[in-house]
Structure formats: C-alpha cells, structure tokens
Amino acid sequence: xxxxxxxxxxxxxxxxxxxxxxxxxxxxxxxxxxxxxxxxxxxxxxxxxxxxxxxxxxxxxxxxxxxxxxxxxxxxxxxxxxxxxxxxxxxxxxxxxxxxxxxxxxxxxxxxxxxxxxxxxxxxxxxxxxxxxxxxxxxxxxxxxxxxxxxxxxxxxxxxxxxxxxxxxxxxxxxxxxxxxxxxxxxxxxxxxxxxxxxxxxxxxxxxxxxxxxxxxxxxxxxxxxxxxxxxxxxxxxxxxxxxxxxxxxxxxxxxxxxxxxxxxxxxxxxxxxxxxxxxx
Amino acid sequence: xxxxxxxxxxxxxxxxxxxxxxxxxxxxxxxxxxxxxxxxxxxxxxxxxxxxxxxxxxxxxxxxxxxxxxxxxxxxxxxxxxxxxxxxxxxxxxxxxxxxxxxxxxxxxxxxxxxxxxxxxxxxxxxxxxxxxxxxxxxxxxxxxxxxxxxxxxxxxxxxxxx
Numbered sequence: 048x049x050x051x052x053x054x055x056x057x058x059x060x061x062x063x064x065x066x067x068x069x070x071x072x073x074x075x076x077x078x079x080x081x082x083x084x085x086x087x088x089x090x091x092x093x094x095x096x097x098x099x100x101x102x103x104x105x106x107x108x109x110x111x112x113x114x115x116x117x118x119x120x121x122x123x124x125x126x127x128x129x130x131x132x133x134x135x136x137x138x139x140x141x142x143x144x145x146x147x148x149x150x151x152x153x154x155x156x157x158x159x160x161x162x163x164x165x166x167x168x169x170x171x172x173x174x175x176x177x178x179x180x181x182x183x184x185x186x187x188x189x190x191x192x193x194x195x196x197x198x199x200x201x202x203x204x205x206x207x208x209x210x211x212x213x214x215x216x217x218x219x220x221x222x223x224x225x226x227x228x229x230x231x232x233x234x235x236x237x238x239x240x241x242x243x244x245x246x247x248x249x250x251x252x253x254x255x256x257x258x259x260x261x262x263x264x265x266x267x268x269x270x271x272x273x274x275x276x277x278x279x280x281x282x283x284x285x286x287x288x289x290x291x292x293x294x295x296x297x298x299x300x301x302x303x304x305x306x307x308x309x310x311x312x313x314x315x316x317x318x319x320x321x322x323x324x325x326x327x328x
Numbered sequence: 329x330x331x332x333x334x335x336x337x338x339x340x341x342x343x344x345x346x347x348x349x350x351x352x353x354x355x356x357x358x359x360x361x362x363x364x365x366x367x368x369x370x371x372x373x374x375x376x377x378x379x380x381x382x383x384x385x386x387x388x389x390x391x392x393x394x395x396x397x398x399x400x401x402x403x404x405x406x407x408x409x410x411x412x413x414x415x416x417x418x419x420x421x422x423x424x425x426x427x428x429x430x431x432x433x434x435x436x437x438x439x440x441x442x443x444x445x446x447x448x449x450x451x452x453x454x455x456x457x458x459x460x461x462x463x464x465x466x467x468x469x470x471x472x473x474x475x476x477x478x479x480x481x482x483x484x485x486x487x488x489x490x491x
Contacts, residue, residue, distance in 0.1 A: 054351065061442040062358050068438070069366040088434070088441050095445015101452050114446065122447035127402060128351050129440040131385040132359060134406025136433045138384075139425055141407070142414030154484035161477025169468040176461040185462055186469050214462030215469055220451045224444050226470055239478045240491045247477035253403040254444045257437045259474065264434065276433060280407055282477075287404035 053121035056113055061125075064094045073265075084232065086265050088258065092224050130253050137280035144277040151246070155281055158246045159289060163298045165189060170305055174313040178211060180306075185211030187302035190219060191252045193291040197299065224258040231262035241267040245275040249282030251290050256283050345393050352385055358439045359431075366435055373430035380427040384409050 068090035075084045097103045099119070104111035141148060148155070166186040173182030184202070188194045190212045195204065202208040234244045241263060248259040260279040264272045356378050363369040388406040400408075414421045485491045 054354075057443065057446060058354055058358060060446060061439045062361060064442045064445070065358070065362050065438045066365050069362065088438060091438055091441045092445045095442045096448045098446055099449030099452055101449065114449070119446060119449040122443045122450075125351065125355070126440055126443035126447060128348055129355050129437075129443060130401075130403040131352060131388055131406045132355065132381055133437050133440060134388065134403045135381050135384050135410040135428075136431065136436050138407040138410025138412075139414045139428055140433070142411045142418070143416065143421060143425060145411075145415055150488075151485065151490060153488070154481045154490075157484055158477040158481040161480045162473050164476030165469040165473045167472055167476070169465050169472060172468055173461070173465040176465070178459075178461055178465065181462065182465065185465055189469060189473050190466075211462060214458050215466040217451050217455050217458060218463045218466035219470065221448050221455050222467070223470065224441055226467065227474070230471060230474055234475065234478060237475075239475075240482055240485065242485060242491055243478045243482035244474075246481040247474050250473050250477070253401065254440060255470075257440060261434045261437055280411070284404055284407050284411070287401055287407075288398065 051117050053115070053117035053119070054125065057118050057121050057125055060095075060098060060114060060118070064091055064098075068094065084266065086228060086262060088261055089225065089228050092228070092258075096221075126254065133253075133257060137276060137283065140273055140276035141280035141284075144274065147274065148277055148281050151242070151278065154243075155246055155278070155285060158243075158282065159285055159293065161247060162188065162250060162286065162290070162293065163301060166298075166302050166305055170302060171309050171313060173211070174306075174310055175317065177317065180207035181211030181214065183211065183302045183306050184208030184213075185215040187212075187298045188294045189251045189255075190215035193251070194294055197291070197295050201299070219252070219255070223252060223255045227255050227259040228262040231259050232266040235263070235266050241271040241275055242278055245278035246282045248279040249284070249286040251286050253283065341393050345389055348389050348393075349386060352382070352389070355439060356382060359436055362435050362438055363430070363432065367432065369430050377428045377430040380424055381431065384413065384424075 068087050071087070071090050073084060073086050075082065077083065098110065098114045100111045100115060104114065165188055169186040170182050173186055178185065184190075184198050184207070194212055195216060198204065198209050198212040204210075204213060231244060234247075235241065244263050245260065248256045248263070250256060250259075256279065260275065263279075264275050267275065360371070360374050360378060363374055364371070385406060388402065388409045391409070392400070392402045392405045410424070412418070414424050482491070
C-alpha cells in the first residue's frame, strides 16, 4: 500500500473550498454607516481553517478522516508550490512596467526600512505587558522562517527571545492572511494611496503578501490594479533578496538597542503600576 | 570525496524537481477549474495561459533546486523568471503577456489561501498555549510593518509627484 501523503485530499478540499467560496461570492453590508466588504478570498481562508480536525473535525467525525494530520502536515508544502504560478502572475505584471517601477525606485527602496518598524510600538507594548526579552524576539521583524533561523542561531528557540519569535510566527501563521485581507482596505480608508500600500505588501511572507495585494486590488479602483501588482511584485522581490540581511545586521541590533533604551523606563513604570495595584488591594 | 557525494545528491535533486512539477500540474488543474466556475473562462484560452505559465514555473522550480546561492524562496524565483522574460527588451514579452491574459491574479492565488487555511490546523494546538500578550503584540507587529512601509512610500511618491 502506498503511504498516504495527504496530497490528494488536500487538493480535493482546496477545489471544494474555492468553488463554495466563489458561489457565496463577496458580501457587502453596512455597519454603522461604514461599508464592510467580505471578499471571496476571506471565505476560502476561513473554510480552510475550519476544516482542522480540532474545529469542524470535532463536530463531524468523517471530516477528521478526510483532513487528518497527514493532510495538515502536507498543506505547507503544497502552499509553497502554489506560490510558483502566483509568482509568475506577479512577475508578468512587473516586467512590462519596468520603467514605472524604476521611476518609483527610491520609494520602493526606502520603504524596505518600514519592515523595521515592527518594533516601534510593539516592543514597548510587549515590555509593558511583561514579556521581557521575548519582546525583542517577537517584534524585531515579522518573524517568518528566516527570523526563526536567525534567532535560533543566536539565542536558540528555547530562549526567551526564541519564545517571542515563535509566538509572533505562530500567531502570524494563524491570523496573517486574514488580518491583511482586512488591513489593506482599512489602509485605503485611512487615506494611503493604493500604490503606497502596494509597495508595503512585500513584507517577508508570500502568502500574507498575496492576501494583502488581492484585497488591495479588490478594494481600490480598477484603474490601479496593474500598477498595484507591479509595485507589489517588486517590493516582494526586494524583501526576498534583502530581508534576511536586514533582519540579521540591522533589525536585530536595532531591537536590542531599542530594548536597552526603553526597558529601564518601562520597568520603573511597571513597578509603579504594580505597587499601586497592590496598595489598592 | 566531492565526486562520490555528488551522484546521489544530483539524483535526489532531479527527483525533487520532478515530484514538485507533478504536484504543480495538479495545482494548475485546480486553477483552471476555479477560472471556469468563477468567471466562465473558456478552456482553450485557459489552456494557452496554463502552458505558458507552466513552462516558466518549470524553469523557476529548476532554478530553486539547483541554485543554492543566493538561496531565494521559490516564489522569488518565479517572480524573477517571469519578470525577466516580460521585460520590454525580451522578444517574447508580448507573446507571454497575451498568452497569459486568461489568468486572473486573484483566482490563481485562491488555492494558496485554502492551503494556508488548512495548514493552520497544525498551529492551532501550539497557538492555544500562547500567551494572549504575544498575540496582541503580533497584531501590532503586522500592522506596523505594513503601515510603516506604506507611510514611507506615500511620502516619497508624493514628493516625487507620482501620486
């Protein structure tokens, strides 16, 4: 008997999920006067998550057999292969527009520095919540696979720093695509230009980038679509090439420096707050 | 030493490439079905887009498995291959762009999100053990990199008068 790799069931599940999602289609409604648009892609993500043996599998036992541990272990590999046809789509939208992309070169290059802003608010917040050194590991970057490697090398994944990186990594895996599907339209509503948000989409995770870009093209006026893809593609490429070096030689030292700067103050503040709380009690 | 090591490794590289290509073919099947169901694309148009896209993917998968330095993700290789082949100086740029016109970007990315959703199942158990603190922090991290980069782009683009 052939060993069950989970490939077949994953593929079948993917077709069914996508077709159901397309049949439901996008949903638009108003909440307190604000237009809320639930995109087709959001149904796909939600249904995929619900198929987990620990969620719907608990209620419908046959589903547990259909999507079992094998399928779940296989899904990331299939995901990595689906990225190839998707990467082609990004590339063919950027290649013919190379002139426009080069013109936007300075913006594209400098926005890479934005990938280091992960720590700006999140690190002090983490310290305030009492995460300590975990805050450094969890906020120095978006914490995708390369970050796991860097922190694993330097501190070990069992360390406080490693726990933080793993935390953001797992939370990102669970919520990332969903989160960015909503964040892109919010960015437009705040007043960011679609091109600026497109350039921001290359963050170090291809699936999050896809979610952010797809949500952006859906939410922005159709005339922007092609250029959104071109900018997004270039930003994704830049991050893929430079990301690991920026994380290792700039972001991590910066996070440590920032930690040393803000930690004493926040420690004092925490001491004060907790003293106050214990006095009240 | 080098030579004795090389043979089995080459073999496994080739079988890796072949296995990945086989799976990608099935993924194209899904992509075609989604296009037909969603926007009623015609099969002949889709077939053309699929073949052209597939050829580029085969190049990208080969590069990913053979080139170890720089060690780029497969996604980046795919983008690079199609980017270079559709540059204005490429003689086949027009052909590729025209042939690919039946493919919609959003629909090609759809099965990816399904796999991403299914893969979450593996993380749920660990996720339950996470402290709520790091979850909140991770949301701020995700929003910060996105809006941080967008803010820089927005400023520079408007300084240059491009938006």
